[in-house]
Amino acid sequence: xxxxxxxxxxxxxxxxxxxxxxxxxxxxxxxxxxxxxxxxxxxxxxxxxxxxxxxxxxxxxxxxxxxxxxxxxxxxxxxxxxxxxxxxxxxxxxxxxxxxxxxxxxxxxxxxxxxxxxxxxxxxxxxxxxxxxxxxxxxxxxxxxxxxxxxxxxxxxxxxxxxxxxxxxxxxxxxxxxxxxxxxxxxxxxxxxxxxxxxxxxxxxxxxxxxxxxxxxxxxxxxxxxxxxxxxxxxx
Numbered sequence: 001x002x003x004x005x006x007x008x009x010x011x012x013x014x015x016x017x018x019x020x021x022x023x024x025x026x027x028x029x030x031x032x033x034x035x036x037x038x039x040x041x042x043x044x045x046x047x048x049x050x051x052x053x054x055x056x057x058x059x060x061x062x063x064x065x066x067x068x069x070x071x072x073x074x075x076x077x078x079x080x081x082x083x084x085x086x087x088x089x090x091x092x093x094x095x096x097x098x099x100x101x102x103x104x105x106x107x108x109x110x111x112x113x114x115x116x117x118x119x120x121x122x123x124x125x126x127x128x129x130x131x132x133x134x135x136x137x138x139x140x141x142x143x144x145x146x147x148x149x150x151x152x153x154x155x156x157x158x159x160x161x162x163x164x165x166x167x168x169x170x171x172x173x174x175x176x177x178x179x180x181x182x183x184x185x186x187x188x189x190x191x192x193x194x195x196x197x198x199x200x201x202x203x204x205x206x207x208x209x210x211x212x213x214x215x216x217x218x219x220x221x222x223x224x225x226x227x228x229x230x231x232x233x234x235x236x
Contacts, residue, residue: 002025002026002167002168002230003025004028004167005028005157005170006020006027006030007177008170010034011059013029019223019227020230030157030183032153033175035056035146037144038144041142043064043067044115044117047115047116047117048116049116050071050073050117051072051073051128052072052074052090052120053119053121054120054121055081057144058082058085061119061142062144065142065144071108072088075097076096078222091108096221097202101128115137116132116139122146122147150183157180157183158183158186161184161190162187162190167195168197169197171197171207174206177196177198177206192210194214195215195233196214196215196216197216197217198215203217216229
């Protein structure tokens with residue numbers, strides 16, 4: 001059994017912690033992101049394509065953003081599942097990144113006929129809207145939430161690190177990892193010595209730059225990928 005530090009936002013921890021428990025592990029929940037909703041504009045009537053870049057965006061967007069019956073792309077399976085729960089069917093790119101979304105858009109749609117709304121968080125990458133505009137797309141940005149570093153978990157995290165109660169860390173984004181490093185305070189060196197499971201090679205490069213030395217990227221995205229990577233690591 002491993003003591004697994006789970007760092008995702010509080011409202012997203014239940015299913016992963018339950019799966020960890022069923023697999024015989026003990027989840028230590030320490031959210032490294034707080035999610036705060038933002039006011040945002042309505043969907044333009046001329047919009048013909050929605051691109052949704054996170055499950056958070058589905059949760060925090062106004063219901064009116066989903067009323068139009070237009071083509072929708074979700075960046076990954078979790079986002080598509082959240083959309084399905086509110087009755088919106090979405091295509092998913094082969095690669096669950098902004099680059100993958102662009103490739104899917106270029107394959108399926110003609111820029112001269114389309115107006116796209118990107119629904120995401122306020123601090124997301126600007127690569128996709130920039131790339132689409134460079135290709136002739138009209139792009140509207142709908143930032144429906146922002147992420148911030150929590151403060152309530154600092155003492156708990158530092159205690160676990162001091163007591164060496166954590167065997168491995170699960171972290172899903174560069175921003176969450178940045179916050180986690182800040183939250184670890186005077187015992188940061190202990191944090192970066194731990195094995196870390198991330199979501200992508202980009203996350204891995206960032207983690208290595210921050211001083212982590214054992215960074216694992218799952219073979220597939222989402223909870224199932226992280227659980228499989230954890231199982232493989234704990235059975236080496």
